[in-house]
Amino acid sequence: MRQITILSGKGGTGKTTLTASFAALAKRLVVADCDVDAPDLHMLLKPTVMRKQEFRGSKVAVMDRSKCIKCGICEERCRFNAINELEIDPILCEGCGVCAYVCPAEAITLNEKVCGYAYVSTIRYGFMSHARLNPGEENSGKLVTLVRHNARQIAQKEKVELILNDGPPGIGCPVIASVTGVDLGVVVVEPTLSGIHDMERALKMLNHFQINPLVCINKYDLNMENTKKIEEFCMDNGIEVAGRISFDPIVTEAMVMGKTVLEYSPNSAVSREIREGWSRILNALGSVDHV
Amino acid sequence: MIISVASGKGGTGKTTVAVALALSADEDVQLIDCDVEEPNVHILLRPKIDEERPVYSLVPAILEDRCNLCGKCVDLCQYNALFLSPEKVLFYPELCHSCGLCAIACPEEAITEEKRQIGVVRRGSAQKVDVVYGELNVGEPMAAPLIREVKKEVDREKTVIVDAPPGASCPVVESVYGSDFALLVTEPTPFGLHDLKIAVEVLRTLKIPLGVVVNRAGIGDGKVYEYCGEEGIPIMLEIPFSKEIAELYSRGVPFVTRMEGWREKFRNLLEKIRRCSPA
Numbered sequence: 001m002r003q004i005t006i007l008s009g010k011g012g013t014g015k016t017t018l019t020a021s022f023a024a025l026a027k028r029l030v031v032a033d034c035d036v037d038a039p040d041l042h043m044l045l046k047p048t049v050m051r052k053q054e055f056r057g058s059k060v061a062v063m064d065r066s067k068c069i070k071c072g073i074c075e076e077r078c079r080f081n082a083i084n085e086l087e088i089d090p091i092l093c094e095g096c097g098v099c100a101y102v103c104p105a106e107a108i109t110l111n112e113k114v115c116g117y118a119y120v121s122t123i124r125y126g127f128m129s130h131a132r133l134n135p136g137e138e139n140s141g142k143l144v145t146l147v148r149h150n151a152r153q154i155a156q157k158e159k160v161e162l163i164l165n166d167g168p169p170g171i172g173c174p175v176i177a178s179v180t181g182v183d184l185g186v187v188v189v190e191p192t193l194s195g196i197h198d199m200e201r202a203l204k205m206l207n208h209f210q211i212n213p214l215v216c217i218n219k220y221d222l223n224m225e226n227t228k229k230i231e232e233f234c235m236d237n238g239i240e241v242a243g244r245i246s247f248d249p250i251v252t253e254a255m256v257m258g259k260t261v262l263e264y265s266p267n268s269a270v271s272r273e274i275r276e277g278w279s280r281i282l283n284a285l286g287s288v289d290h291v
Numbered sequence: 292m293i294i295s296v297a298s299g300k301g302g303t304g305k306t307t308v309a310v311a312l313a314l315s316a317d318e319d320v321q322l323i324d325c326d327v328e329e330p331n332v333h334i335l336l337r338p339k340i341d342e343e344r345p346v347y348s349l350v351p352a353i354l355e356d357r358c359n360l361c362g363k364c365v366d367l368c369q370y371n372a373l374f375l376s377p378e379k380v381l382f383y384p385e386l387c388h389s390c391g392l393c394a395i396a397c398p399e400e401a402i403t404e405e406k407r408q409i410g411v412v413r414r415g416s417a418q419k420v421d422v423v424y425g426e427l428n429v430g431e432p433m434a435a436p437l438i439r440e441v442k443k444e445v446d447r448e449k450t451v452i453v454d455a456p457p458g459a460s461c462p463v464v465e466s467v468y469g470s471d472f473a474l475l476v477t478e479p480t481p482f483g484l485h486d487l488k489i490a491v492e493v494l495r496t497l498k499i500p501l502g503v504v505v506n507r508a509g510i511g512d513g514k515v516y517e518y519c520g521e522e523g524i525p526i527m528l529e530i531p532f533s534k535e536i537a538e539l540y541s542r543g544v545p546f547v548t549r550m551e552g553w554r555e556k557f558r559n560l561l562e563k564i565r566r567c568s569p570a
Contacts, residue, residue: 009329011301011457016482037458038299038486059369079390091464091497096369096390110369135492138461141432169301169457170328173432176385193543194306194331201329201429208430223541252510255481 003163003182009198011169013190014218019166020044020260023125025278032151033130034178035168036143047121047128057115057139059095067107074099141173171205185211191226219247243277293451295470299486301457303476304506306331309454311547313420315557321449324424325466326456327437338415338422346440347406348389357401364393410437438465459489472568473501480511502527
């Protein structure tokens with residue numbers, strides 16, 4: 001089983017649009033939407049849910065007022081400023097349990113809470129593992145780990161050879177959880193100064209976790225000078241540029257219709273560029289040592 | 292007052308809007324970039340940096356000669372950052388939330404805490420805007436502790452603009468917490484709308500008054516407007532889709548400095564925010 005993660009550092013560079021199109025080209029695969037904060041891939045892949053499970057990722061401290069002796073030790077010891085005037089703020093509480101441990105009156109307990117849901121579904125190209133974190137919750141990295149676990153499980157059961165992960169923006173915990181152990185990390189970059197800055201950090205992160213990188217330049221014709229800079233940077237660092245995809249309003253039109261670009265406009269230049277990109281990604285995957 | 296600029300979806304134009312607000316205000320402004328994973332404000336404003344300080348988190352250091360392998364710390368740690376092997380307690384720093392419980396609870400006093408650097412906070416200025424931003428070390432998973440440090444720089448005497456990270460989980464909550472108003476930047480597309488709804492839920496839970504900025508108006512469809520109408524969410528400003536704005540952004544140039552009339556529009560936006568916000 002091979003695994004690829006699409007990431008970007010900067011948000012909104014086209015990860016989900018490309019993931020959906022790649023899925024259409026791969027024909028039979030498992031797609032995992034690892035952007036559990038703000039998942040969008042289901043709008044294009046329209047999954048039919050087979051299994052839904054609760055995600056209990058963290059705990060929250062709850063105080064029994066009748067037992068509280070108002071000593072204030074909990075407030076003093078909480079490092080997240082989650083207790084103010086003996087009132088626990090469930091939003092700031094990280095569920096560490098310090099307050100419950102230090103409370104001399106045993107007035108505080110840690111309760112498990114449902115932080116979101118994970119789903120395993122069928123799609124027209126195979127299967128999809130996805131989730132939804134409740135807004136404002138913590139531990140999205142843990143939920144990503146569950147989504148990837150579910151993806152591997154269904155892939156094994158259904159004998160699917162490829163898992164394609166759509167990663168979240170950033171380079172922090174949910175992104176790290178999206179890339180650990182994959183064969184390839186494809187960084188989607190737009191030719192803007194911010195895009196380049198964020199790509200460099202995303203590539204450093206991949207390097208830190210020893211994951212083979214590839215770069216795909218989206219909306220490359222927005223600024224040719226920056227596109228050249230990206231290509232030079234990749235050349236200097238021995239990273240292959242797998243694709244160059246032009247800026248075209250049909251990408252948004254396809255999204256409005258709830259379709260992948262390949263279905264919406266199969267003969268367009270963008271679709272051709274996406275096909276070329278995907279075949280280079282598969283080539284690169286073929287040359288990566290199977291672990 | 293503190294105004295947060297947020298969005299569920301990434302790449303909708305948060306930084307563009309935050310920078311435009313800061314450059315348009317008449318009064319003294321502080322712009323705080325809380326997207327510590329991928330900070331971008333400094334790319335548009337190129338501030339002169341006056342101060343850089345390292346940020347640390349506290350992690351346990353286990354004194355092996357005192358540890359009797361009772362495993363209490365391992366049982367109590369809610370984040371599975373400690374693991375009991377036959378010879379010693381193993382520590383996984385990337386899972387640690389720095390709560391300090393293991394050190395408090397160790398009956399042998401075999402755990403002390405030591406500092407581990409997770410990133411830096413930089414302070415500087417560009418024109419008359421005070422700029423603060425954090426940069427998380429690459430490979431470091433936990434953004435929230437660094438965001439907390441960045442927010443310690445908030446200067447209540449000024450108009451404070453917070454540029455939040457994308458998403459809807461803990462780093463976003465940490466960034467917008469305590470704001471008087473939140474501007475949610477969206478694009479009028481299905482992805483934009485879907486993620487806007489998630490962001491609205493987060494801000495309503497936090498009881499922060501909010502309004503929407505529609506960026507790239509003209510692309511996509513009309514559903515964002517329908518949704519805002521039904522929910523009674525004010526649309527504070529529309530920025531049309533324009534290749535000129537996109538091109539300026541690609542070169543790191545804030546569009547309000549080049550395109551006429553936009554500073555005025557952002558000044559009006561600040562005025563509207565003041566009227567909408569209780570503070």
